[in-house]
Amino acid sequence: RYWEKKVLKSATPKAEPGITVLVTGAAGFVGTHVSLALKRRGDGVLGLDNFNKYYATSLKRARQQILERSGVFIVEGDINDTELLKKLFETVFITHVMHLAAQAGVRYAMQNPRSYVDSNIAGFVNLLEVCKSVNPQPVIVWASSSSVYGLNSKVPFSEKDRTDQPASLYAATKKAGEAIAHTYNHIYGLSITGLRFFTVYGPWGRPDMAYFFFTKNIMKGKEIGIFETADRKSVARDFTYIDDIVKGCLAALDTAKKSTGSGGKKRGEAQFRLYNLGNTSPVPVAKLVSILEKVLKVKAKKKVLPLPRNGDVEFTHANISLAQRDLGYKPTVDLETGIKKFVRWYLSYHSSSRKKTSS
Numbered sequence: 001r002y003w004e005k006k007v008l009k010s011a012t013p014k015a016e017p018g019i020t021v022l023v024t025g026a027a028g029f030v031g032t033h034v035s036l037a038l039k040r041r042g043d044g045v046l047g048l049d050n051f052n053k054y055y056a057t058s059l060k061r062a063r064q065q066i067l068e069r070s071g072v073f074i075v076e077g078d079i080n081d082t083e084l085l086k087k088l089f090e091t092v093f094i095t096h097v098m099h100l101a102a103q104a105g106v107r108y109a110m111q112n113p114r115s116y117v118d119s120n121i122a123g124f125v126n127l128l129e130v131c132k133s134v135n136p137q138p139v140i141v142w143a144s145s146s147s148v149y150g151l152n153s154k155v156p157f158s159e160k161d162r163t164d165q166p167a168s169l170y171a172a173t174k175k176a177g178e179a180i181a182h183t184y185n186h187i188y189g190l191s192i193t194g195l196r197f198f199t200v201y202g203p204w205g206r207p208d209m210a211y212f213f214f215t216k217n218i219m220k221g222k223e224i225g226i227f228e229t230a231d232r233k234s235v236a237r238d239f240t241y242i243d244d245i246v247k248g249c250l251a252a253l254d255t256a257k258k259s260t261g262s263g264g265k266k267r268g269e270a271q272f273r274l275y276n277l278g279n280t281s282p283v284p285v286a287k288l289v290s291i292l293e294k295v296l297k298v299k300a301k302k303k304v305l306p307l308p309r310n311g312d313v314e315f316t317h318a319n320i321s322l323a324q325r326d327l328g329y330k331p332t333v334d335l336e337t338g339i340k341k342f343v344r345w346y347l348s349y350h351s352s353s354r355k356k357t358s359s
């Protein structure tokens with residue numbers, strides 16, 4: 001096949017003993033950053049992405065170019081394609097899977113429920129089915145979400161808190177993913193770590209997320225809506241900078257114990273872990289807007305609206321003591337510093353894509 005040579009080159013570790021990681025969702029926001037970080041430290045990286053049209057594919061293609069320039073090749077395909085996954089495992093000795101491919105976003109689920117079931121449930125099961133049958137089984141780290149805490153109102157959210165009240169179909173599929181992952185660990189001895197990310201932001205981010213479309217609308221002089229709760233408090237999020245999330249992902253890959261496989265090994269030996277990866281300091285969305293105004297040096301046209309029942313929760317706040325203890329995870333970037341970095345990227349990305357379209 002045309003891609004086999006490129007795949008092998010991209011997936012050969014530079015450093016010994018390097019791991020080789022299959023990164024699903026590699027053309028996505030988090031996938032791009034994780035792939036670059038792995039490559040930078042000398043690991044083999046192989047990307048997989050179906051370039052879905054949830055948001056501008058031009059942004060995913062631009063990320064792909066950055067990755068290819070760094071020697072990371074992305075195979076274009078779907079995690080539901082069993083034959084393709086098997087072929088990748090046959091072609092490359094994959095030691096780890098960083099599973100980030102998913103249908104993201106909470107509101108989109110109201111019109112497109114099927115894509116959540118297809119990618120976040122069926123696709124995940126398909127990937128685990130392939131992983132359970134290869135020998136040796138790869139270590140799996142995957143993205144769950146803070147959304148699993150749903151209507152839980154006990155803050156900060158800790159891994160022991162209830163997660164049985166999801167507020168969106170997205171959250172429900174992530175919660176289902178955690179249950180599915182547990183069964184594959186229990187029955188087949190797969191080593192699986194789920195990471196509950198809290199509102200990740202930064203350069204190359206997702207255009208559907210508030211910090212991104214607020215920036216776009218403020219720059220265009222368009223009105224932005226700020227949601228508030230019934231007791232008139234601004235909705236708040238535990239915004240977490242992408243570099244902190246990447247460090248958490250790499251630490252989860254590095255600290256995971258190998259799979260035991262189901263063949264005769266004692267059950268429960270392989271690892272099943274769940275960790276919050278957040279920033280531990282929730283910020284009201286109204287404050288995010290004032291940071292954006294300061295950094296962009298533009299006044300926003302604001303409209304305060306009651307939070308609609310469309311999948312968004314009122315607040316998120318991570319307790320990260322477990323990730324701190326086991327992964328050495330420690331977020332270091334505050335919101336204003338991170339937003340400055342995002343805005344710098346945003347302005348240069350948009351001026352270079354404008355130049356391309358006008359030339």
Ligand code: NAD
Nearest residue numbers: 025027028029030050051052078079101102143197199200
């Ligand atoms: P993203 O949409 O930018 O990246 C996901 C990528 O997966 C996309 O490039 C998409 O094309 C690809 N993809 C989707 N379905 C696929 C399929 N069936 N087969 C192959 N590729 C597929 O999203 P992101 O922000 O980078 O999120 C990465 C992961 O982290 C996701 O699992 C997401 O649910 C989770 N997460 C993200 C955040 C956040 O704030 N960004 C928060 C919590 C959890």
